[in-house]
Amino acid sequence: MNFALAANTIRLLAVDGVQAANSGHPGMPMGTADFAAVLFVKHLKHCPANPAWPDRDRFVLSPGHGSMLLYSLLHLAGYDLTLADLQAFRQWGSRTAGHPEYAVTPGVETSTGPLGQGCGNAVGMALAEAMLAERFNRPEAQIVDHYTYGICSDGDLMEGVSHEAFALAGHLGLHKLILFYDNNHITIEGATNLAYSDDVRRRFEGYHWNVLEVDGHDCAALDQILTQARQETSRPTLIIGHTCIGQGSPNLAGQAATHGAPLGAAEVAATKKNLGFPPEQTFFIPDEVRALFNARRQALQTMFDEWTATFNQYRAAHPQQARAWDAAHLLQLPDKLEACLPKFDPAKPQATRNASHSVLQALAGSIPYLVGGSADLAPSTRTYMEGQGSIAPRAFQGRNLHFGVREHGMGAI
Incomplete structure (x- = not known):
């Protein structure tokens, strides 16, 4: 060459x-x-x-x-x-x-x-x-x-x-x-x-x-x-x-x-x-x-072409995973998403971070490809998705990212 x-x-x-x-x-x-x-x-x-x-x-x-x-x-x-x-x-x-x-x-x-x-x-x-x-x-x-x-x-x-x-x-x-x-x-x-x-x-x-x-x-x-x-x-x-x-x-x-x-x-x-x-x-x-x-x-x-053939075989063998793949890549949202969200009573005020936490948990349960994280503030800002696990060194199954105190990097990543 x-x-x-x-x-x-x-x-x-x-x-x-x-x-x-x-x-x-x-x-x-x-x-x-x-x-x-x-x-x-x-x-x-x-x-x-x-x-x-x-x-x-x-x-x-x-x-x-x-x-x-x-x-x-x-x-x-x-x-x-x-x-x-x-x-x-x-x-x-x-x-x-x-x-x-x-x-x-x-x-x-x-x-x-x-x-x-x-x-x-x-x-x-x-x-x-x-x-x-x-x-x-x-x-x-x-x-x-x-x-x-x-x-x-x-x-x-x-x-x-x-x-x-x-x-x-x-x-x-x-x-x-x-x-x-x-x-x-x-x-x-x-x-x-x-x-x-x-x-x-x-x-x-x-x-x-x-x-x-x-x-x-x-x-x-x-x-x-x-x-x-x-x-x-x-x-x-x-x-x-x-x-x-x-x-x-x-x-x-x-x-x-x-x-x-x-x-x-x-x-x-x-x-x-x-x-x-x-x-x-x-x-x-x-x-x-x-x-x-x-x-x-x-x-x-x-x-x-070879990858496409492999993926078509994958789709036939793992239909549930293939549907999850499609949803993630097409950013598909569930029908009637609003019905999944919590309802709040204006007469019962609460901290916005607590309301946000409730919404986030509902979204996490309805949108499997949703991931997120914070710059070492999850306990304060309540952005952790409960029960969804964390990303860690050479372990990437979780949905919560721990960026450390790296706000600018977090935004770019």
Whole structure:
């Protein structure tokens, strides 16, 4: 597999998109293109023809300002995102906004932009996978078995919400969460050491994560380390990728100038020449890269078809569980839900938290997929669902989440 050619194609699609818009962030997509190419061409399980496949892997781009990376990947992978959409990057009414928007662009799993937010979202997705697997899997039918991958930046790790979310992920042992840390040592103001000198390895080891390191531009090493990360069975994995912002640019690579501004016409041409692409062509995709992604798409379609056959057998063998699955995924509510709720006498006042508790217990009994939690306040706010058990490390059958004193993380998860 020619990962390097795929990565350079992604780099230059991002460069052209930002240059055409005269606005955007080319540096991060250029620096993470190698990881993204290896992930999408070989490891990520998804189905562009069926973007809502329940058992797809999730990919979260937490530094959403690098959105041209994601849009380039989605276009090459075969989602309903055209080359014209890429050419309309950051234009009014386009499907390729400056930051990814869920439900606007096919294949975007969550809206990202505020740094750190995607970190919490990724933890929530990994937690949902673990909870669904424990509820619905059977020995003969593993209908829930997917990973959550993501990219996080130095800015994400500076945000407090990333600490809250990642600490909880390590505590719970969410081993199907794999994040790539784009360790390029550059922020928009200059070098990260202006304000940031964390020992990221020791920080995440303290969270009980599996921590790996790799040259972020060595595609063979990236392939190996992703395989290694998937072999972890008890801890989330952080891959510290040592990268160069603006990789491929002969004059601007490694500089803060690539973070949040177009490279400029002369440097765009020089970058294309440096990477062996025709300098005069824009949004150029080599036939070999098209063929590479097309072959992967066909393999993924086969995976989807096999899963669908397995799920149909599951539906026939476990009709009650299948109905619960449908209700949860379609967010079905019971008929006459209001009749299930308690009645209150206005003449007998009570604390709102007590009334809320009574309503919550009734809803918990009527909506089996309802889960919830609090930031270490359940005895006070009375948000605990009685008799429904708790989520705990490597135990995901319960319906009550204990977030600890992590309010921001709780919201993001």
